[in-house]
Amino acid sequence: MKAVRKMDHGIGFVSCVDIPEPQIVRPNDVKIKVEYCGICGTDDHIVNHGLEPPKAPLPVPVTLGHEYSGTVVEVGPEVTGIKVGDRVTTGGLTGFCGRCLLCIGGFIGGCATAKSIGYECDGAMAEYIVHEESYMFKLPDNMSFEAGALIEPAAVACHAVFERAKITPTDVVMVMGAGPIGLLVMQFAKLTGATVGIVDVSAASGKLELAKKLGADFVFENDKMDVTSTVLQMTGGRGVNVTFDCTSNPKCIDQAILMTGFNGQVMLVGTPPADGYKLDRMLISFMKEQTLQNAFAHNVFTWPKAINLIATGRIQVEPLVSHKFKFDDCEEAFSLKDPTKIKILMHP
Numbered sequence: 001m002k003a004v005r006k007m008d009h010g011i012g013f014v015s016c017v018d019i020p021e022p023q024i025v026r027p028n029d030v031k032i033k034v035e036y037c038g039i040c041g042t043d044d045h046i047v048n049h050g051l052e053p054p055k056a057p058l059p060v061p062v063t064l065g066h067e068y069s070g071t072v073v074e075v076g077p078e079v080t081g082i083k084v085g086d087r088v089t090t091g092g093l094t095g096f097c098g099r100c101l102l103c104i105g106g107f108i109g110g111c112a113t114a115k116s117i118g119y120e121c122d123g124a125m126a127e128y129i130v131h132e133e134s135y136m137f138k139l140p141d142n143m144s145f146e147a148g149a150l151i152e153p154a155a156v157a158c159h160a161v162f163e164r165a166k167i168t169p170t171d172v173v174m175v176m177g178a179g180p181i182g183l184l185v186m187q188f189a190k191l192t193g194a195t196v197g198i199v200d201v202s203a204a205s206g207k208l209e210l211a212k213k214l215g216a217d218f219v220f221e222n223d224k225m226d227v228t229s230t231v232l233q234m235t236g237g238r239g240v241n242v243t244f245d246c247t248s249n250p251k252c253i254d255q256a257i258l259m260t261g262f263n264g265q266v267m268l269v270g271t272p273p274a275d276g277y278k279l280d281r282m283l284i285s286f287m288k289e290q291t292l293q294n295a296f297a298h299n300v301f302t303w304p305k306a307i308n309l310i311a312t313g314r315i316q317v318e319p320l321v322s323h324k325f326k327f328d329d330c331e332e333a334f335s336l337k338d339p340t341k342i343k344i345l346m347h348p
């Protein structure tokens with residue numbers, strides 16, 4: 001079968017290669033024919049910046065991808081809740097023990113034996129993937145395979161907004177970055193009833209226009225205005241209640257600190273570089289007693305919320321799909337420089 005793989009460490013080395021189809025091994029395994037698999041910021045970091053997972057070196061060659069949807073084509077003898085023909089996605093973690101306190105508590109990502117598909121073991125940018133039945137979710141009938149492949153990034157935003165931040169309807173919220181995660185965080189933040197603004201480098205990409213269509217109350221162009229002082233003026237000098245950084249750019253995090261008020265929350269959603277970053281405004285953040293909080297991935301409780309909100313039309317994911325590429329064209333997809341790029345979906 002075709003698989004998009006990272007063939008070696010370092011920058012680049014991505015290609016579509018022919019490898020054997022994965023087989024059902026464990027009795028609770030399910031074999032899925034992949035329909036779409038999105039390129040995540042993480043995949044981009046791995047291919048274009050040589051990112052290595054912190055626990056162990058990238059197990060090259062490794063099949064990329066964890067944001068996917070597909071159709072079940074075969075089930076193991078002990079599978080009870082999933083049948084051939086079901087349209088599904090999975091939580092992106094495999095090999096978890098199911099018995100430790102973190103697994104029982106729903107925080108599978110913390111399990112000592114859990115592996116993230118797509119960079120700690122083979123992922124879903126392939127014609128087939130085999131995954132255990134647990135931590136698998138059926139797509140509602142009205143949900144497209146495209147939308148199904150965007151449940152994972154929606155779950156990231158859902159977790160950051162609903163499960164990590166504390167937002168009330170009278171709050172003012174700012175989102176740094178109008179990429180896929182920023183546009184999703186903005187939509188989830190709107191569902192809390194708060195007033196929500198979003199910042200991007202420039203309006204030229206069309207992403208801020210899309211943000212407005214998706215419900216943003218305010219949009220700001222970082223190249224055209226002093227966003228920090230504009231936001232401070234708008235809030236009578238107090239600053240906003242909560243800011244989400246979806247850029248992992250230290251300049252944007254510093255801006256977030258400056259535009260967030262006393263006692264406010266600065267939520268760090270963007271993936272930091274492995275060697276960290278230096279923030280110039282930490283003293284100001286300290287003196288404003290801000291909460292700087294990480295929001296990483298999701299847990300078992302996040303997925304049903306994200307699926308429900310997409311299926312009922314309250315979160316829109318399909319407008320985020322800007323490009324589709326075949327697995328064969330993966331090198332072109334990973335090197336695409338188009339400024340209108342938001343979410344790229346790969347397909348066989």
Ligand SMILES: [Zn+2]
Pocket residue numbers: 040041042066067152153
């Ligand atoms: Zn992702």
Ligand SMILES: [Zn+2]
Pocket residue numbers: 096097098099100101102103104111112113
């Ligand atoms: Zn466990």
